[in-house]
Amino acid sequence: EAQVTQNPRYLITVTGKKLTVTCSQNMNHEYMSWYRQDPGLGLRQIYYSMNVEVTDKGDVPEGYKVSRKEKRNFPLILESPSPNQTSLYFCASRSQVTQYFGPGTRLLVL
Amino acid sequence: QKEVEQNSGPLSVPEGAIASLNCTYSDRGSQSFFWYRQYSGKSPELIMFIYSNGDKEDGRFTAQLNKASQYVSLLIRDSQPSDSATYLCALGGSNYKLTFGKGTLLTVNP
Numbered sequence: 001e002a003q004v005t006q007n008p009r010y011l012i013t014v015t016g017k018k019l020t021v022t023c024s025q026n027m028n029h030e031y032m033s034w035y036r037q038d039p040g041l042g043l044r045q046i047y048y049s050m051n052v053e054v055t056d057k058g059d060v061p062e063g064y065k066v067s068r069k070e071k072r073n074f075p076l077i078l079e080s081p082s083p084n085q086t087s088l089y090f091c092a093s094r095s096q097v098t099q100y101f102g103p104g105t106r107l108l109v110l
Numbered sequence: 111q112k113e114v115e116q117n118s119g120p121l122s123v124p125e126g127a128i129a130s131l132n133c134t135y136s137d138r139g140s141q142s143f144f145w146y147r148q149y150s151g152k153s154p155e156l157i158m159f160i161y162s163n164g165d166k167e168d169g170r171f172t173a174q175l176n177k178a179s180q181y182v183s184l185l186i187r188d189s190q191p192s193d194s195a196t197y198l199c200a201l202g203g204s205n206y207k208l209t210f211g212k213g214t215l216l217t218v219n220p
Contacts, residue, residue, distance in 0.1 A: 033207070042213060103152075104152070
């Protein structure tokens, strides 16, 4: 079954405590991306990756890092989270015609 | 920067009616167009994609694309309460990036 998995699904943390949200896909897709979704602002792309070791900024990259050491994994790193990074995060993996989303990670930064 | 505008909603229709969702875009270079459905608290799921001018039908769903007028629409025939969700329009360009509208909330009343 085509799948994008994310962990954790829910996370409460405090300002400044580094965290990583993992993302994995089983479809051998080259293109992966991270989005955040906020009320009234819609889905906004944070970072994307065209292939292993190839990553680039999306529309709202500030405060985030990513890495792509393997094709299937694309973790999102918040080195020093702040309350304005409280949001719903989606990882996505794309073929030519279809983009699959992970189940989402709801993050609360206190 | 690409802009995607969706009718603001919320849109409310009675069960069995046709729901019409509209999306306009600014980038004439957009090549692919997608409609996603997102239930509250869930990840977006692809309903349809369309590349060419005209209509594309899939069951109760019809996507319509008019590149000259820069709009794409989604018609849902025989609307059901289970169709109640937020509908997201997305544009794809020459790279793999998708740009999303903010979504239209549809409610189908029994």
